[in-house]
Amino acid sequence: MLSSSPTSFTHPFLSSSPPLSPISPPSRTARISPPLVSASCSYTYTEDSPRLHQIPRRLTTVPASLYDVLEVPLGATSQDIKSAYRRLARICHPDVAGTDRTSSSSADEFMKIHAAYCTLSDPEKRSVYDRRMLRRSRPLTVGTSGLGSYVGRNWETDQCW
Amino acid sequence: MAEAAYTVASDSENTGEEKSSSSPSLPEIALGIDIGTSQCSIAVWNGSQVHILRNTRNQKLIKSFVTFKDEVPAGGVSNQLAHEQEMLTGAAIFNMKRLVGRVDTDPVVHASKNLPFLVQTLDIGVRPFIAALVNNAWRSTTPEEVLAIFLVELRLMAEAQLKRPVRNVVLTVPVSFSRFQLTRFERACAMAGLHVLRLMPEPTAIALLYAQQQQMTTHDNMGSGSERLAVIFNMGAGYCDVAVTATAGGVSQIKALAGSPIGGEDILQNTIRHIAPPNEEASGLLRVAAQDAIHRLTDQENVQIEVDLGNGNKISKVLDRLEFEEVNQKVFEECERLVVQCLRDARVNGGDIDDLIMVGGCSYIPKVRTIIKNVCKKDEIYKGVNPLEAAVRGAALEGAVTSGIHDPFGSLDLLTIQATPLAVGVRANGNKFIPVIPRNTMVPARKDLFFTTVQDNQKEALIIIYEGEGETVEENHLLGYFKLVGIPPAPKGVPEINVCMDIDASNALRVFAAVLMPGSSSPVVPVIEVRMPTVDDGHGWCAQALNVKYGATLDLITLQRKM
Structure with a gap:
């Protein structure tokens, strides 16, 4: 098997991987704006997937913050976030929203909400997100300097479980 | 499928649903079906609560089997068995849920070769050959066909009682079922004229029932967000499933699932092997005796087993609980492993569990209860559900929810947020x-x-x-x-x-x-x-x-x- 040796899915950097070298790291940023969106409308991607990945990008028009998605204030407690998630789930979850239609839109909607919930309900992810958001929007409140340490962090790794 | 061939006597019992003569504007309420390895049940939301249908013998739990004894195959819904052993003559096919969608290299199929009907494997990765003994000839069938025959009977029974056509159903399935197995279930339903709205992993159906109970008891709807963490352990004859769920305000969020094809059937076979004399073929009599012993061991420390095998061999033996537990140690270890894995996946510690829900026939086994209580660090098992009815009740609730039924009292403001089992x-x-x-x-x-x-x-x-x-x-x-x-x-x-x-x-x-x-x-x-x-x-x-x-x-x- 040609392919087996050099790569390891989880630790690409632990192994020397000659076959992979042609892909320069920056090209991965292409992933952030899924090119597939434009591919075909059957690729129901549109709204959702770019949103998730847009957060780190500054050039795009500021998307709704995760707080907006969950309809909670910035200072919401984790209790608030949980109950907001549940309230929205009862409205937007495809099981409730689209009675037996091909409710892909409500699925997208709900995936957004769930992604927001996953980030905001995890104290660590939330603080990372908060700092990033503050830095980007230069808000009136004291912007704690989130230094550069998180800039390279890739949000697509924020997998919810 | 020749439906006319099945006659189902209309049920004498008054099912008491005045709304069942559905006016055409109302959406059809999907029924919930729990197809168990050994028994099966069917339920429907009757407008105010879940109602479990009964067969002509007034049973809510219907034995899952189909006999090919006569010209027309007949399943456990309509068929009257004179005796338990009649199911074990080779003319009846049962345990279909363990066979459906499995290839002949699967260990679960191999474990089924001890059953009285024919399970033949060529060990090349194709579907096994399954046949029932009819007039001293093997009549071949498939697990899907057997399931479909059974489902047709269930459907006709429900239609007779509800006085309306039944088409949409929600079925519960084991967590460990692959998508291929799920399609086999769907195919069986299609053969039976049923349209599957949802195939719910069994513990998630129970989670929905639990969510409804929590919502009814605590009226602080999601406001306070008092989230309750529950472990759901469901072990029947064929499968063991575990879920961790976080519930508040009628919404049950599945945090993790784990499942394995182990169950009461394995325990039964281990026990048969243990009590059988050497060189004795596993006979129907032995199976009945072992089953009975296992049941009695749930509240007795030891049981006396007396079987006359009819061929000159007699078994007279005392089986005590420790011995029984030793024989089945591997099964119990697997149960424990599943719960541990599920808790870990959910990132929950045993001590954080609010409720431990144990359902399915095997949840009565004292050793299983002890093990699971230990892992979950709970002294008490949740008492709000009937271990043998919880899954079908949850499925019926899901059937009502997905059919878009609204309940003025909010009893259906429910939602299960599912997670992928595999x-x-x-x-x-x-x-x-x-x-x-x-x-x-x-x-x-x-x-x-x-x-x-x-x-x-x-x-x-x-x-x-x-x-x-x-x-x-x-x-x-x-x-x-x-x-x-x-x-x-x-x-x-x-x-x-x-x-x-x-x-x-x-x-x-x-x-x-x-x-x-x-x-x-x-x-x-x-x-x-x-x-x-x-x-x-x-x-x-x-x-x-x-x-x-x-x-x-x-x-x-x-x-x-x-x-």
């Missing part, structure tokens, strides 16, 4: 299974990964989709495969192959694949979309055939990610 992914990096959507991902889900070619100027790539938990593809279920063509000539590692998987709310899985070239933002060839699973029987062979034909020439490896 990972789905592709074969890449040699023979590795690379999950695209990991286990316990919230459903609906959509995730993608990038792969690349392994050869210079590789024009095509095989996308082979698997489901499971194993690291190598052989340990997982093959769901399907397709070829991505038209990759522009380029050095290996340059083309970017995006594989995206989408699971919608009704659990349908679609796989998308697209080829991208660096610097370009649109796919170079049309995106391929394939609904999974695509494989039919003999899927063990497909993977081998692909390997023989293509080797590693159309392989993929994961594309290095930017850290």
